[in-house]
Amino acid sequence: xxxxxxLTKRYGPVPAIEDxxxxxxxxxxxxxxxxxxxxxxxxxxxxxxxTCFQPATGGSATVAGYNVFTQSMDVRRNIGYLPESxxxxxxxxxxxxxxxxxxxxxxxxxxxxxxxxxxTERCWLGEFIDRPISQLSKGMRQRVGLxxxxxxxPKVIFLDEPTIGLxxxxxxxxxxxxxxxxxDHVVFLSSHILHEVEQICTHTIFIAGGKILASGAPADxxxxxxxGSRLIAEIKGEPQAVESAVKAIPGxxxxxxxxxxxxxxxxxxxxxxxxxxxxxxKLVSAKGWSLREIRREVASLEDFFIKITAxxxxxxx
Amino acid sequence: xxxxxxxxxxxxxxxxxxxxxxxxxxVFLVVSGIIxxxxxxxxxxxxSVRVLFSLVPMTLxxxxxxxxxxxxxxxxxxxxxxxxxxxPINDAEVILGKFFGALLFYMVMLAATLVYPIFIxxxxxxxxxxxxxxYLGMFLVGALFISVGLFFSTCTQNQVxxxxxxxxLLAVFTFLGDYLAANQEGTLRVLLQxxxxxxxxxxxxxxxxxxxxxxFFATTTILFLFLAVKMLEFRxxx
Ligand SMILES: Nc1ncnc2c1ncn2[C@@H]1O[C@H](COP(=O)(O)OP(=O)(O)OP(=O)(O)O)[C@@H](O)[C@H]1O
Ligand SMILES: [Mg+2]
Numbered sequence: 016x017x018x019x020x021x022l023t024k025r026y027g028p029v030p031a032i033e034d035x036x037x038x039x040x041x042x043x044x045x046x047x048x049x050x051x052x053x054x055x056x057x058x059x060x061x062x063x064x065x066t067c068f069q070p071a072t073g074g075s076a077t078v079a080g081y082n083v084f085t086q087s088m089d090v091r092r093n094i095g096y097l098p099e100s101x102x103x104x105x106x107x108x109x110x111x112x113x114x115x116x117x118x119x120x121x122x123x124x125x126x127x128x129x130x131x132x133x134x135t136e137r138c139w140l141g142e143f144i145d146r147p148i149s150q151l152s153k154g155m156r157q158r159v160g161l162x163x164x165x166x167x168x169p170k171v172i173f174l175d176e177p178t179i180g181l182x183x184x185x186x187x188x189x190x191x192x193x194x195x196x197x198x199d200h201v202v203f204l205s206s207h208i209l210h211e212v213e214q215i216c217t218h219t220i221f222i223a224g225g226k227i228l229a230s231g232a233p234a235d236x237x238x239x240x241x242x243g244s245r246l247i248a249e250i251k252g253e254p255q256a257v258e259s260a261v262k263a264i265p266g267x268x269x270x271x272x273x274x275x276x277x278x279x280x281x282x283x284x285x286x287x288x289x290x291x292x293x294x295x296x297k298l299v300s301a302k303g304w305s306l307r308e309i310r311r312e313v314a315s316l317e318d319f320f321i322k323i324t325a326x327x328x329x330x331x332x
Numbered sequence: 333x334x335x336x337x338x339x340x341x342x343x344x345x346x347x348x349x350x351x352x353x354x355x356x357x358x359v360f361l362v363v364s365g366i367i368x369x370x371x372x373x374x375x376x377x378x379x380s381v382r383v384l385f386s387l388v389p390m391t392l393x394x395x396x397x398x399x400x401x402x403x404x405x406x407x408x409x410x411x412x413x414x415x416x417x418x419x420p421i422n423d424a425e426v427i428l429g430k431f432f433g434a435l436l437f438y439m440v441m442l443a444a445t446l447v448y449p450i451f452i453x454x455x456x457x458x459x460x461x462x463x464x465x466x467y468l469g470m471f472l473v474g475a476l477f478i479s480v481g482l483f484f485s486t487c488t489q490n491q492v493x494x495x496x497x498x499x500x501l502l503a504v505f506t507f508l509g510d511y512l513a514a515n516q517e518g519t520l521r522v523l524l525q526x527x528x529x530x531x532x533x534x535x536x537x538x539x540x541x542x543x544x545x546x547x548f549f550a551t552t553t554i555l556f557l558f559l560a561v562k563m564l565e566f567r568x569x570x
């Protein structure tokens with residue numbers, strides 16, 4: 016559905032995105048793809064290129080089977096787009112706006128009215144469909160923008176931070192709507208909210224500093240991140256002996272020890288994918304020490320995100 | 333072409349929602365009323381719409397940019413340009429849609445001034461041919477001014493900047509054209525005269541519809557529309 020190949024966009028000399036490549040196919044990635052990255056990562060820039068708003072400086076991309084640069088009109092007919100700020104014409108009424116948008120998409124009167132009824136219901140516009148847009152709250156506008164993106168039943172829907180500025184109830188409702196949309200549309204949404212992406216997306220693409228850093232199913236990513244895992248263990252014994260014995264376990268890369276009331280609280284960094292909890296337990300029982308806690312901390316996407324962001328910042332300085 | 337109609341319709345509606353358009357319409361009518369009144373209601377003055385018609389373009393230098401400055405600058409500022417230009421509509425259709433929207437509103441403005449010739453026709457002698465050619469002239473001048481205003485509105489996201497730039501350029505060609513031409517010699521003089529909006533327009537107020545005048549207005553209008561399309565493309569390339 017979306018194929019992106021070495022896409023680069025420069026504003027002046029500094030690239031906003033550089034050599035961005037990824038692909039979204041229903042079979043391999045599922046229908047809901049999260050495009051995750053910190054502020055200024057290049058999410059909006061990438062989406063603007065894929066929606067044919069801006070041409071790229073280099074590289075190529077196809078959306079719904081059409082080339083973004085050479086078949087722009089075909090791409091546009093097959094996509095819906097909700098920009099970050101959900102821009103609308105304040106002087107128009109909701110219904111009038113949706114009618115205008117429907118006409119731009121070449122929908123005949125009957126189709127258009129049916130489509131407006133459908134999106135009104137889906138995006139809960141009922142209570143304000145005949146009110147001027149200038150009188151609507153931010154959340155209501157966001158929903159009007161979303162309704163517009165769905166109006167012509169496009170194959171691919173691009174949503175740039177769709178839940179930003181919404182209250183918790185509406186965030187939940189919007190996420191549910193996006194999940195529903197995933198049943199018969201491809202949804203490409205950008206976000207910097209991790210648990211949102213974990214919750215609703217079938218595939219995640221991380222971007223930071225204009226480069227793709229990782230991609231995969233949220234669960235796989237977590238697996239990948241937790242490869243180097245961390246173990247917390249509390250062992251009673253002579254601190255030096257405990258520390259050196261645990262350090263000798265294969266796979267342990269670093270260890271920290273805090274002692275209080277004869278209990279040693281060890282923070283063990285292990286590399287590799289293996290689980291060393293069993294080794295620790297065997298060691299403790301062989302030595303005749305006592306063990307009161309052993310726990311493996313699995314890194315969350317949050318950790319990964321923070322790590323990546325910190326690395327990016329480090330690289331830039 | 334369907335896209336152009338859809339956009340034109342929206343633009344025209346937007347004008348009617350905009351307070352600025354009403355202010356422009358009202359002030360334009362007041363100003364033209366004053367011009368008409370001071371030219372006609374003096375003892376001994378012949379009743380004529382001639383003075384009105386020859387002064388109207390001067391006022392348009394200020395009024396038209398007020399109508400056009402919003403057109404694209406506001407779309408860029410509010411971000412609606414993104415939704416507009418990711419719908420299946422190309423750059424030229426956007427510019428034409430905006431142009432015709434403003435042009436229709438301008439025609440409403442012109443239609444409102446029809447009361448003056450009607451007044452003259454009722455109480456005096458109206459030179460119908462002259463009135464018709466004057467209206468054609470005003471229509472052409474308006475179309476040119478709108479395309480210039482539209483071009484500047486494509487250049488910036490600041491309405492005021494767009495408005496001021498259009499007023500300056502239009503004022504130079506309307507007021508300074510003749511003045512500059514008078515101080516020049518030879519080909520430069522001919523060239524400046526040819527570029528002066530007033531030179532071309534005056535013939536229309538005398539009841540003469542000249543091909544050169546019509547071509548002048550038509551080509552310059554098309555030129556600025558073309559520049560606006562290029563500017564729109566260029567801004568998205570950045
Ligand atoms: N019109 C522009 N002119 C110049 N630089 C720009 C422009 N738009 C974006 N940039 C730069 O490109 C980079 C990527 O911006 P982009 O808006 O794509 O980030 P983002 O990932 O959407 O961030 P956010 O989460 O804040 O929305 C930023 O460094 C930004 O400063
Ligand atoms: Mg963004």
